Amino acid sequence: NAGVTQTPKFQVLKTGQSMTLQCAQDMNHEYMSWYRQDPGMGLRLIHYSVGAGITDQGEVPNGYNVSRSTTEDFPLRLLSAAPSQTSVYFCASSWGGPNTGELFFGEGSRLTVL
Amino acid sequence: GQQLNQSPQSMFIQEGEDVSMNCTSSSIFNTWLWYKQDPGEGPVLLIALYKAGELTSNGRLTAQFGITRKDSFLNISASIPSDVGIYFCAGHAYSGAGSYQLTFGKGTKLSVIP
Numbered sequence A: 001n002a003g004v005t006q007t008p009k010f011q012v013l014k015t016g017q018s019m020t021l022q023c024a025q026d027m028n029h030e031y032m033s034w035y036r037q038d039p040g041m042g043l044r045l046i047h048y049s050v051g052a053g054i055t056d057q058g059e060v061p062n063g064y065n066v067s068r069s070t071t072e073d074f075p076l077r078l079l080s081a082a083p084s085q086t087s088v089y090f091c092a093s094s095w096g097g098p099n100t101g102e103l104f105f106g107e108g109s110r111l112t113v114l
Numbered sequence B: 001g002q003q004l005n006q007s008p009q010s011m012f013i014q015e016g017e018d019v020s021m022n023c024t025s026s027s028i029f030n031t032w033l034w035y036k037q038d039p040g041e042g043p044v045l046l047i048a049l050y051k052a053g054e055l056t057s058n059g060r061l062t063a064q065f066g067i068t069r070k071d072s073f074l075n076i077s078a079s080i081p082s083d084v085g086i087y088f089c090a091g092h093a094y095s096g097a098g099s100y101q102l103t104f105g106k107g108t109k110l111s112v113i114p
Helices: none
Strands: A004-007 A010-015 A021-027 A031-036 A042-051 A054-059 A064-066 A076-078 A087-094 A109-113 B004-007 B012-015 B019-024 B031-037 B041-047 B055-060 B061-065 B071-076 B085-096 B099-104 B108-113
Touching: A021 A031, A021 A087, A042 A064, A042 B041, A042 B099, A054 B019, A076 A109, A087 B085, B012 B019, B019 B085, B031 B061, B031 B071, B041 B055, B041 B061, B041 B071, B071 B085
Parallel strands: A010 A109, B012 B108
Antiparallel strands: A004 A021, A021 A076, A031 A042, A031 A087, A042 A054, A064 A076, A087 A109, B004 B019, B019 B071, B031 B041, B031 B085, B055 B061, B061 B071, B085 B099, B085 B108
């Protein structure tokens, strides 16, 4: 029962470095998404995908790229990390696509940008 | 965009007490959802509400979808130490042009004193 798996769980970057946060789900969900969680800000949507080959922007997409080559994987790329991207990142998937708010979340990836 | 006002922001209660938290919005939602986030983990769906006026229970948890479709509350009865965490409300609605929007509240941090 893996569900949604995120790696790495912790990462420290220097400003300007790039990295990829990995997300994989084994529930055959078409819908996948990335959120960031900041103190006092709740969960904010970065990017989402309704199926392989289809991605779209959420509320806070700047500085992030995504791709969806398979149903299972939805990596999030930071091209040039900035201190403002210090946050906890959550990947989430859904059986019902964007038509439902019922999400399965991963355990999170805590990113610190120095 | 749509915003949710979740209150209280935090609360400290004695074990055994009942807890009540709520979310309000100026916008109408088709679905209200409540998630719980344990420390260091991702949010987990507790309850989903689909109809105005709906009252749903999940063990010691009870949630209601407000008649106006602009609010929801969550009650926890006879709190126990494992109830500690952050509780998020979320509203889901059709946003036009075949798109849906899921909006999260900023969370209620619950602490239980044994």
